[in-house]
Amino acid sequence: MxxxxxxxxxxxxxxxxxxxxxxxxxxxxREPLHEPGRVAWLLIYPDTYExxxxxxxxxxxxEILNEREDALAERAYAPWTDMERAMRSAGIPLFSLETTRxxxxxxxxxxxxxxxxxxxxxxxxxxxxxxxxxxxxxxGDAPLVVAGGHCAFNPEPLADFIDAFVLGDGEEVVxxxxxxxxDRVADHPRGRHELLRALARLDGVYVPALxxxxxxxxxxxxxxxxxxxxPERVEKRAIGDLGEWPLPKQQLVPLVEVVxxxxxxxxxxxxxxxxxxxxxxxxxxxxxxRPASQVDExxxxxxxxxxYDEVALTSLSSADFSGIEHAVSSVINDPQCSGQVxxxxxxxxVDAFTVGIAAExxxxxxxxxTFAPEGGTWRMRQVMNKLIREExxxxxxxxxxxxxxxRVKLYFLIGLPTETDEDVLGIAELARxxxxxxxxxxxxxxxxxxxxxxxxxxxTPFQWFGQDTIEELRRKVGMLRDALRGARGVSLRWHxxxxxxxxxxxxxxxxxxxxxxxxxxxxxxxxQEWSEHFDLGLWTAGLEAAGLSxxxxxxxxxxxxxxxxxxxLSAGLHRDFLWQDFxxxxxxxxxxxxxWTPCYDCGVCTGLPVEHVxxxxxxxxxxxxxxxxxxxxxxxxxxHFVHEAHRDMAVGAAGGxxxxxARRSLGSGPRARTTSGARSMGIVDTRASGGGx
Amino acid sequence: MIVRxxxxxxxxxxxxxxxxxARMWERAxxxxxxxxxYTGGFSPRARLSFGLxxxxxxxxxxxxxxxxxxAELEPALVAERVCPLLPRGIGVLGAxxxxxxxxxxxxxxxxxxxxxxxxxxxxxxxxxxxxRLMGAASLPILRERKGHVVSDDLRPSLLALFAQHTHDExxxxxxxxxxxxxxxxxxxxxxxxxxxxxxxARRTCQWIERGGSKFEPLDVLPxxxxxxxxxxx
Ligand code: SF4
Numbered sequence: 055m056x057x058x059x060x061x062x063x064x065x066x067x068x069x070x071x072x073x074x075x076x077x078x079x080x081x082x083x084r085e086p087l088h089e090p091g092r093v094a095w096l097l098i099y100p101d102t103y104e105x106x107x108x109x110x111x112x113x114x115x116x117e118i119l120n121e122r123e124d125a126l127a128e129r130a131y132a133p134w135t136d137m138e139r140a141m142r143s144a145g146i147p148l149f150s151l152e153t154t155r156x157x158x159x160x161x162x163x164x165x166x167x168x169x170x171x172x173x174x175x176x177x178x179x180x181x182x183x184x185x186x187x188x189x190x191x192x193x194g195d196a197p198l199v200v201a202g203g204h205c206a207f208n209p210e211p212l213a214d215f216i217d218a219f220v221l222g223d224g225e226e227v228v229x230x231x232x233x234x235x236x237d238r239v240a241d242h243p244r245g246r247h248e249l250l251r252a253l254a255r256l257d258g259v260y261v262p263a264l265x266x267x268x269x270x271x272x273x274x275x276x277x278x279x280x281x282x283x284x285p286e287r288v289e290k291r292a293i294g295d296l297g298e299w300p301l302p303k304q305q306l307v308p309l310v311e312v313v314x315x316x317x318x319x320x321x322x323x324x325x326x327x328x329x330x331x332x333x334x335x336x337x338x339x340x341x342x343x344r345p346a347s348q349v350d351e352x353x354x355x356x357x358x359x360x361x362y363d364e365v366a367l368t369s370l371s372s373a374d375f376s377g378i379e380h381a382v383s384s385v386i387n388d389p390q391c392s393g394q395v396x397x398x399x400x401x402x403x404v405d406a407f408t409v410g411i412a413a414e415x416x417x418x419x420x421x422x423x424t425f426a427p428e429g430g431t432w433r434m435r436q437v438m439n440k441l442i443r444e445e446x447x448x449x450x451x452x453x454x455x456x457x458x459x460x461r462v463k464l465y466f467l468i469g470l471p472t473e474t475d476e477d478v479l480g481i482a483e484l485a486r487x488x489x490x491x492x493x494x495x496x497x498x499x500x501x502x503x504x505x506x507x508x509x510x511x512x513x514t515p516f517q518w519f520g521q522d523t524i525e526e527l528r529r530k531v532g533m534l535r536d537a538l539r540g541a542r543g544v545s546l547r548w549h550x551x552x553x554x555x556x557x558x559x560x561x562x563x564x565x566x567x568x569x570x571x572x573x574x575x576x577x578x579x580x581x582q583e584w585s586e587h588f589d590l591g592l593w594t595a596g597l598e599a600a601g602l603s604x605x606x607x608x609x610x611x612x613x614x615x616x617x618x619x620x621x622x623l624s625a626g627l628h629r630d631f632l633w634q635d636f637x638x639x640x641x642x643x644x645x646x647x648x649x650w651t652p653c654y655d656c657g658v659c660t661g662l663p664v665e666h667v668x669x670x671x672x673x674x675x676x677x678x679x680x681x682x683x684x685x686x687x688x689x690x691x692x693x694h695f696v697h698e699a700h701r702d703m704a705v706g707a708a709g710g711x712x713x714x715x716a717r718r719s720l721g722s723g724p725r726a727r728t729t730s731g732a733r734s735m736g737i738v739d740t741r742a743s744g745g746g747x
Numbered sequence: 748m749i750v751r752x753x754x755x756x757x758x759x760x761x762x763x764x765x766x767x768x769a770r771m772w773e774r775a776x777x778x779x780x781x782x783x784x785y786t787g788g789f790s791p792r793a794r795l796s797f798g799l800x801x802x803x804x805x806x807x808x809x810x811x812x813x814x815x816x817x818a819e820l821e822p823a824l825v826a827e828r829v830c831p832l833l834p835r836g837i838g839v840l841g842a843x844x845x846x847x848x849x850x851x852x853x854x855x856x857x858x859x860x861x862x863x864x865x866x867x868x869x870x871x872x873x874x875x876x877x878x879r880l881m882g883a884a885s886l887p888i889l890r891e892r893k894g895h896v897v898s899d900d901l902r903p904s905l906l907a908l909f910a911q912h913t914h915d916e917x918x919x920x921x922x923x924x925x926x927x928x929x930x931x932x933x934x935x936x937x938x939x940x941x942x943x944x945x946x947x948a949r950r951t952c953q954w955i956e957r958g959g960s961k962f963e964p965l966d967v968l969p970x971x972x973x974x975x976x977x978x979x980x
Binding site (some may be wrong): 067068073074076077078079081307309310311358359360361362363390394 | 759760762763764766767770771773774775776777778780785791803804832834835836945
């Protein structure tokens with residue numbers, strides 16, 4: 055029996071843009087044999103092929119499943135609007151790329167949730183597969199719809215549509231789910247309800263239909279199990295040893311250009327820098343490094359197999375990897391690579407040491423360097439716990455320009471707790487100062503200042519904080535624009551405040567927000583990550599129809615005792631720890647990175663059967679994130695970076711909000727996916743780490 | 748040295764662009780560890796030069812590529828090493844050295860042969876339209892270029908057109924020789940002129956006309972290896 059839809063798909067391709075999105079054929083793709091005894095998974099990334107293909111989490115699960123005897127996996131991505139229209143009018147459902155089989159013929163549809171604004175695409179894809187979008191309307195043998203990835207840590211807005219969520223690393227649990235399903239597939243088929251009950255018994259699996267969301271008036275008072283064998287609290291899964299999972303071994307090499315089109319090797323998972331706004335860091339703790347020798351081997355074998363001329367050593371902050379200098383120099387000095395392979399470190403830490411590594415790896419293509427100080431003032435960075443001292447910041451920028459870079463890009467967030475106008479203006483001052491430093495070395499420099507609105511995320515210390523309103527964000531950006539008018543070499547980029555608000559609706563929404571997502575989808579609002587399709591009006595109309603408001607779901611500060619929609623789900627972090635860390639943030643107290651300093655008991659290593667795997671017992675040269683550094687002088691700017699006219703202001707300055715010299719700074723570390731904004735460039739960090747589907 | 752290869756693009760991979768194909772070649776050559784010459788400067792690139800772009804969606808058994816190598820290698824060996832590393836549907840059909848002193852593929856090729864399937868048509872219908880076209884003094888089509896609408900005459904580029912055997916279901920095959928000067932004509936433009944539905948179009952040959960005779964860019968008999976004709980669907 056052949057289920058291939060190809061003969062019906064091919065005639066559509068002449069009518070659509072980028073037809074190669076729909077043909078598969080990547081190096082490393084499998085064409086698995088569908089047969090009894092194998093659970094068929096369709097792994098779906100709910101955005102375009104170019105954005106979704108490089109996702110390493112999805113690729114890891116693809117390999118794991120295809121290597122099992124009892125499972126197989128194929129892939130699908132969201133067809134662009136022209137293709138979707140053509141498919142719907144030709145009556146062609148969502149199909150797999152490999153064997154062009156209808157999605158509904160699979161046993162499991164598994165979504166990767168990397169960004170909130172893709173949720174309307176998730177609904178659209180379930181619908182395009184020919185299934186009912188609401189899970190309770192899917193009957194008997196309809197495929198199981200599951201989801202994982204970072205956003206699954208607040209799954210409530212999708213609770214009515216998804217049958218089961220996987221929290222945390224997916225490497226082990228996909229096999230366990232396959233076994234449960236196989237039980238059903240092979241012997242006596244049980245009912246859908248029994249199947250869900252069986253899935254809920256797996257660690258790390260959350261089945262929302264088995265929980266009831268209770269309200270008191272309009273306030274959520276709890277999400278509680280409806281059955282006794284269903285756990286009150288679902289803990290995330292975390293693999294103990296990344297070295298046991300040297301994946302992907304067969305990274306997919308697409309026929310067309312995609313984002314992050316290069317070999318990716320994950321050097322560690324998790325991050326304990328403790329940046330308080332960063333969900334990726336908080337939910338992936340603890341740090342689990344890959345053995346350096348395995349990194350070498352994966353790079354060597356990967357380059358030889360793929361023919362790529364670029365390798366990225368990925369993690370949330372790769373300069374923190376214990377073997378980083380070794381890993382970098384072994385690629386660069388490998389005669390096989392003969393100077394034609396470049397290495398990239400996404401999310402550079404901000405200090406001169408890191409720039410030194412960058413200089414070593416970018417011997418040839420020295421085009422642009424990107425840093426994420428996130429906060430414009432040292433005070434702000436203390437609040438965020440992004441401990442980049444003025445000294446580190448300016449040394450990094452200075453050495454970047456000194457070593458030949460002419461384009462430096464800086465990422466910032468605005469709308470953070472305790473932020474004042476002075477903090478916002480600090481961004482402008484910092485940018486001007488960095489450009490000035492650049493002009494000491496080059497006639498022309500470009501200093502791109504990219505600013506995004508902060509969206510508070512679940513399972514972070516800032517989860518209680520009320521997001522800035524659209525108007526307030528606009529006012530702040532206007533202020534920055536004025537302050538940067540005429541600044542030579544500085545350009546300001548800004549992610550739309552409206553998309554930031556929409557992201558906020560979903561980020562901390564409860565089950566009632568599901569109706570909003572459905573409303574936006576039904577009104578045609580797909581591809582909301584793309585500025586050409588984003589429409590805030592759809593979201594506000596959806597809120598109104600659901601009896602909700604931006605004020606309540608997005609802008610409101612949460613109370614300490616208030617039930618949060620994800621309280622029944624755990625990333626291992628104690629709620630008390632998060633609250634205390636939030637309080638400390640408000641007092642500008644900082645926390646060092648616990649991988650090199652004593653534990654402060656956030657709950658992860660004590661509560662989960664995992665702990666840090668870090669080869670080096672000491673922080674990198676020069677210190678990092680408070681360890682091995684003198685934080686008390688964090689706000690002090692070394693005098694030689696100060697322009698003559700400002701020099702008097704810097705003298706004797708020590709950290710502190712009143713200190714005028716503290717109004718300049720820059721930093722690095724993980725670029726958190728705090729705002730997707732509208733993806734006007736079509737390019738967004740797709741987080742190379744994480745094994746969630 | 749320069750090695751010239753003739754290759755095919757068949758099946759699903761026809762939906763990739765000319766640029767995509769260039770990247771597939773770069774990666775395959777690197778994987779084959781062939782001593783490809785690189786350009787200098789800030790972003791070194793492999794020194795490859797491709798001939799006329801093949802429109803996305805068209806197949807071909809007559810694409811050409813020149814690869815600059817830093818060492819002397821038997822062209823057949825280069826082809827043998829790189830061919831298995833190319834994606835399915837891309838296959839090497841021949842390899843050799845271009846004549847000394849010859850120009851780039853883009854400059855030299857004067858016309859291309861095409862086979863275009865015309866669904867739901869009969870040979871007699873098509874013959875009629877074709878003879879009308881060949882009889883016309885000029886065949887202007889409107890194109891937008893740099894914001895202006897310009898009229899291009901395609902007639903000088905239509906060197907030969909005829910209809911071939913009819914299949915019951917598939918319709919007719921249109922065989923065309925399309926010149927590259929004063930401007931190349933794409934199969935889609937020909938279909939527009941003919942007001943026909945465009946089926947699969949396949950480039951079958953590229954000609955270099957010099958001194959009244961025609962040569963192919965590579966003086967080898969195209970032996971078609973299995974890998975190239977295997978349909979990717
Ligand atoms: S439990 Fe302690 S050591 Fe582990 S991540 Fe939390 S603070 Fe760090």
